[in-house]
Amino acid sequence: MGTSLIAGAAGFIGSHLSERLLADGERVIGVDNFVTGDRRNIAHLAANPAWRFVEADVTRPIVEDLGRVDAIYHLASPASPVVYLAKPFETLYAGSDATRLLLERAERDGARFLVASTSEVYGDPLVHPQPESYWGHVNPVGPRSVYDEAKRFGETLTMAFHRYKGVQTHIARIFNTYGPRMSLNDGRIIPAFCGAVLRGEPIPVFGDGLQTRSYCYVDDLVDGLVRLQRSDLREPCNLGNPHELTVLALASIVRKLAGSEVAIVHHPLPEDDPRQRRPVIDRARAELGWELKVSFEEGLPRTFAWFRTHRT
Ligand code: NAD
Secondary structure, three states, rough: OOEEEEHHHHHHHHHHHHHHHOOOEEEEEEOOOOOOOOOHHHHHHHOOOOEEEEEEEOOOOOOOOOOOOEEEEEOOOOOOHHHHHHOOOOOOHHHHHHHHHHHHHHHHHHOOOEEEEEHHHHHHHOOOOOOOOOOEEEOOOOHHHHHHHHHHHHHHHHHHHHHHHHEEEEEEEEOOOOOOOOOOOOOOHHHHHHHHHHHHEEEEEEOOOEEEEEEEEEEHHHHHHHHHOOOOOOOOOOOOOOOOHHHHHHHHHHHHOOOOOOOOEEEEOOOOOOOOEEEEEEHHHHHOOOOOOOHHHHHHHHHHHHHHHHHO
16 A cells, blocks of 8 residues: 655644554554644554654654655644744744655655645635635735645645646645544634533633534544545645534533533634635545545544543
């Protein structure tokens, strides 16, 4: 099956992707500098002879000899608003320098390349739901631009390596994904809500809570990434769950799940916070045969149980 390099392997999605590719019989080289990742996410892989881990910053050339790889997944980037606002340059260079270096490696090795882009490329969308053909509504100098524009540039660079250098590239536009191994403290909504009820603290809701989000379980997302990498689809591809839920509805589901009666506290809405997010996933369905398998009713209790046993 060949060798895959995963940049950002110690992160939430990267660790699940590593498990999936190893289960498929691939050799996997995980690379991470732990800027947001966690050693515990990959500790259980150490005994697997098909797994190799290299601690390195992918915004710089990797000094270790990794040999020739067949596929590269570029997931390395701070991913949550709390973290990317605190680490603006790490985020910008993950989208620019790291994408360039990993694309150059893909070109040298003749490897397939996939970049983890994001629904944030649509900004605060004026079109709802969002198909891949929508160009987005992004403030290029707002606080969130360090992430949004880094990801947009990453997409542009990826397309240029395909158009001008013939690299087999793929662009995954990932919408909110959740599951075990998310960091409890990075401000993302599901861990933030689960963490609050587990600590018996009020659930923090930004604004009126009527803004909507959609949540994809990590196993489904990883399946989409693998299918995309193995496909011939060069255009960006949305991967996410189109089932929309208000933030307030999520808060009450989490409360019910925990049998908790903690209060909900409202905080001011952050600047440029999108009101609505919902992917159109027709392309992934038609071109990749991708279907969502894990419902929210199944995935959320699994995730909550994991937080309860592993992070409290
Ligand atoms: P994460 O923070 O858990 O994982 C990112 C990993 O990349 C971490 O382990 C981090 O240490 C590593 N990393 C960052 N910069 C690095 C560098 N310069 N060198 C080496 N390693 C580096 O985040 P995640 O949720 O797993 O996200 C993975 C990717 O998917 C990111 O690119 C993110 O932007 C994208 N994405 C995620 C979501 C989501 O809902 N989780 C949504 C859209 C896009």
